[in-house]
Amino acid sequence: MASSETSGSRIELKDSRAAFFEAFPPSMLAALAWIGAMLFLALSAPLLAPYDYMRADVLARLQPPVFFGGTWDHPLGTDELGRDLLSRLLISIRISIVIAVIATLISTSIGVLLGFAAAYFRGLTEEIILILVDAQLAMPFMIIAIAVLAFFGNSLALFVVLLGFNGWETVTRIARGLAISATEQGYAKAVRDIGASPWRIYFRHILPNIAATIIVAMTLNVPGVILLESALSFLGIGIQPPETSLGNMVGYGRSYLQSAPWILLLPSIVIVLTTLSISLVGDWLRDHLDPTLS
Secondary structure, eight states: OHHHHHHHHHHHHHHHHHHHHHHSOHHHHHHHHHHHHHHHHHHHHHHHOSSOTTOOOGGGTTOOOGGGTOOTTSTTOBOTTOOBHHHHHHHHHHHHHHHHHHHHHHHHHHHHHHHHHHHHHOHHHHHHHHHHHHHHHHSOHHHHHHHHHHHHOOOHHHHHHHHHTSSHHHHHHHHHHHHHHHHTSHHHHHHHHTTOOHHHIIIIIIHHHHHHHHHHHHHHHHHHHHHHHHHHHHTTSSSOTTSOOHHHHHHHHGGGTTTOTHHHHHHHHHHHHHHHHHHHHHHHHHHHHOGGGO
């Protein structure tokens, strides 16, 4: 009797483990672990950085990392000015993630507002908004960003706002379609019949019901913002010295690819793994939260 109960509990435990890994595959768990580590490093970067990320030491320039024969004084080595790469990498992760989050919030807000406006006004207003969406999709945003930064100059605030105008068109289409569908459902009609204002209908009742899909769109937009920031900083028109970012580190490291490849490789690996992890989590959220795939 005891053996049958033991075998039954083992079967239940095995089934629960199988169900857990089916819902949360190892690749997604690894992605979540990496994202959690990046968020922790971003939040605690000033505390964890062993040196001031702008401190230069010419006598220690181009020291290799520990795993390339360097010393523990600079575990990840130093750059061409003798600045500690571990400190710069931590601060770069912090700045790049903050920029990506703020820019994504800006683009999502723009997309939701325009999508709701198109769903509410319809007619000419909807046509104008959809034309703007098609125009945004037709133009390469990288060229627009280069032109704006070259014409208006570069500042951190302008750079973040500019990145916030990337990706809003996708959110606009999603918000418009979901809002039109939601307005025909019972709860929206009931709220409208009792005299609620359009603002209350859309933002107090419709938005919470479509928030899951909007969150998925936000998650899928973050990797694009990180890559765009990295590309612009790599070209020298993004984050400007003395500030640093992942793309900025890659841009400086390209001149030392043969003599000191670690300057470029370390931030490049962080960019690849971070964007890949966020994309994996975004795909997982879309599979589980998007009602059109259920």
